[in-house]
Amino acid sequence: MSLHLYDTRTRRVRLFEPLRPGHVGVYVCGPTVQSAPHVGHLRSAVAFDLLRRWLLASGYAVTYVQNVTDIDDKIIVNAEREGVSVWELATRETRSFDDAYRAVGILPPTIQPRATGHIPEMFALIADLIAAGYAYEGSGSVWFRVGRFGDYGALSNQRPDAMQASAEAEAGKEDPRDFALWKAVKPGEPAWDSPWGSGRPGWHLECSAMAGKYLGDVFDIHGGGLDLVFPHHENERAQTVCASAARSHDGAGEPEMARYWMHAGLLTTGGTKMSKSLGNSFFVTDALSQVRPQVLRYHLLSAHYRSSLEYSPDALTESAAAYGRVETFVRNALDILGSPEEAASLAAEAPPAAAPRSAKGRGKNRPAGRPAAGAAPAVVASPAAAWAAFSAALDDDLGVSRALAALFGAVAEGNLVLSKTHRGELAGWLVVVRRMLTVLGLDPVTQWPAAGGQVRAALDGVMEIVRDLRSSARARLDYTEADSIRDRLRDAGVIVDDTGEGQRWHLA
Numbered sequence: 001m002s003l004h005l006y007d008t009r010t011r012r013v014r015l016f017e018p019l020r021p022g023h024v025g026v027y028v029c030g031p032t033v034q035s036a037p038h039v040g041h042l043r044s045a046v047a048f049d050l051l052r053r054w055l056l057a058s059g060y061a062v063t064y065v066q067n068v069t070d071i072d073d074k075i076i077v078n079a080e081r082e083g084v085s086v087w088e089l090a091t092r093e094t095r096s097f098d099d100a101y102r103a104v105g106i107l108p109p110t111i112q113p114r115a116t117g118h119i120p121e122m123f124a125l126i127a128d129l130i131a132a133g134y135a136y137e138g139s140g141s142v143w144f145r146v147g148r149f150g151d152y153g154a155l156s157n158q159r160p161d162a163m164q165a166s167a168e169a170e171a172g173k174e175d176p177r178d179f180a181l182w183k184a185v186k187p188g189e190p191a192w193d194s195p196w197g198s199g200r201p202g203w204h205l206e207c208s209a210m211a212g213k214y215l216g217d218v219f220d221i222h223g224g225g226l227d228l229v230f231p232h233h234e235n236e237r238a239q240t241v242c243a244s245a246a247r248s249h250d251g252a253g254e255p256e257m258a259r260y261w262m263h264a265g266l267l268t269t270g271g272t273k274m275s276k277s278l279g280n281s282f283f284v285t286d287a288l289s290q291v292r293p294q295v296l297r298y299h300l301l302s303a304h305y306r307s308s309l310e311y312s313p314d315a316l317t318e319s320a321a322a323y324g325r326v327e328t329f330v331r332n333a334l335d336i337l338g339s340p341e342e343a344a345s346l347a348a349e350a351p352p353a354a355a356p357r358s359a360k361g362r363g364k365n366r367p368a369g370r371p372a373a374g375a376a377p378a379v380v381a382s383p384a385a386a387w388a389a390f391s392a393a394l395d396d397d398l399g400v401s402r403a404l405a406a407l408f409g410a411v412a413e414g415n416l417v418l419s420k421t422h423r424g425e426l427a428g429w430l431v432v433v434r435r436m437l438t439v440l441g442l443d444p445v446t447q448w449p450a451a452g453g454q455v456r457a458a459l460d461g462v463m464e465i466v467r468d469l470r471s472s473a474r475a476r477l478d479y480t481e482a483d484s485i486r487d488r489l490r491d492a493g494v495i496v497d498d499t500g501e502g503q504r505w506h507l508a
């Protein structure tokens with residue numbers, strides 16, 4: 001199967017065909033840098049990071065553009081409240097968004113344009129729209145003439161005559177649905193001189209200008225959160241499609257802005273959308289003081305990107321347990337195999353088909369942990385079959401639930417051969433598990449080295465001592481002492497499993 005993606009505009013899953021073979025241009029609406037990021041912002045960012053990593057793993061070169069909205073009503077209000085300039089506030093919060101993205105392993109954008117750095121491009125766009133009758137001046141502002149674009153409403157699936165008025169001030173508008181391309185200056189606010197008077201750009205306009213500059217008027221994928229479909233993306237599309245039609249005189253009709261429009265579902269708490277206005281917002285810095293960043297990333301990835309995802313302490317605990325099982329397998333397998341390099345060469349030597357499943361005597365090392373809800377392992381006959389199932393799942397509109405099932409299936413099979421006697425087989429499973437984790441941005445070896453780097457070596461040494469203490473307590477038949485050590489370790493977040501091949505430990 002090759003990649004299929006759900007397109008919001010056509011409302012169906014379609015075969016993905018890039019405009020240029022081997023290359024994909026993606027524009028994702030970035031943050032409005034008005035205050036520190038909350039976990040809801042990361043949901044959409046992680047979803048599009050998975051898309052990007054899967055495109056890369058599938059062999060595409062990807063140009064990934066994500067803008068920064070650094071001028072906006074709320075930035076102005078918040079800066080005034082703090083007594084700092086809008087530039088200072090926007091710079092500081094751009095950095096906090098970058099930090100949050102980096103913390104959960106999101107690849108940095110290829111291009112990260114800022115709205116205020118693209119005022120001349122916006123002027124050119126407005127001029128083209130006015131010249132072709134798609135926009136008009138009124139009371140110092142410039143408005144987009146919604147009634148002139150016959151396809152308005154197609155993206156958000158609304159009939160133009162049934163649509164509500166845009167939220168913007170009425171002054172100078174011909175039609176309540178018209179929206180601002182350029183906003184007339186207000187006293188005390190930052191403003192730029194323009195051919196239509198002093199003012200600042202409308203929010204929707206900036207994305208059309210930046211997407212057009214870096215990807216062209218027609219490009220492959222436009223993404224954002226589900227809450228951006230209307231009015232933001234509807235208006236972006238209207239601007240770009242009309243400006244593009246205004247510029248081309250070949251009568252070819254209005255080209256589509258993006259060939260695929262993708263929207264990530266929202267993060268909810270108690271079934272309600274997470275947002276600051278509801279007071280149920282969770283700042284990323286708060287979340288990361290409670291949960292490891294790779295667990296937060298796992299949690300945000302664990303539901304299909306188009307569904308809403310519940311964010312609660314219980315849900316996070318479940319994700320921590322599920323990801324912990326994968327980490328534990330990787331760690332135990334590396335303990336047996338030596339190093340990732342040795343595992344890779346062993347896996348290359350091993351026969352492609354694994355030994356028959358459920359061979360006698362292989363089940364005794366099956367770990368106590370059970371898969372968490374939503375992460376039930378799929379039955380996979382071989383590492384190659386596991387990869388095929390994982391690929392097919394992601395090719396089907398990033399079907400992450402089935403991809404995770406393939407991952408957990410491979411982990412379950414790997415756990416069955418977790419011993420020195422099955423090194424070749426174990427290596428095969430370890431290699432495929434890490435290959436999948438790399439696509440998910442969750443490989444504990446190379447992508448999250450802090451989880452097993454310098455600290456790991458020190459902790460290994462400490463645990464060696466603790467294991468010796470437990471062993472000698474048992475040798476003295478002092479089981480109370482041995483159990484007490486195990487219980488105290490559990491309270492400290494370290495779980496010790498007594499297995500047929502000795503004691504193994506992992507973080508809770």
Ligand SMILES: [Zn+2]
Pocket residue numbers: 028029030207232236
């Ligand atoms: Zn946008």
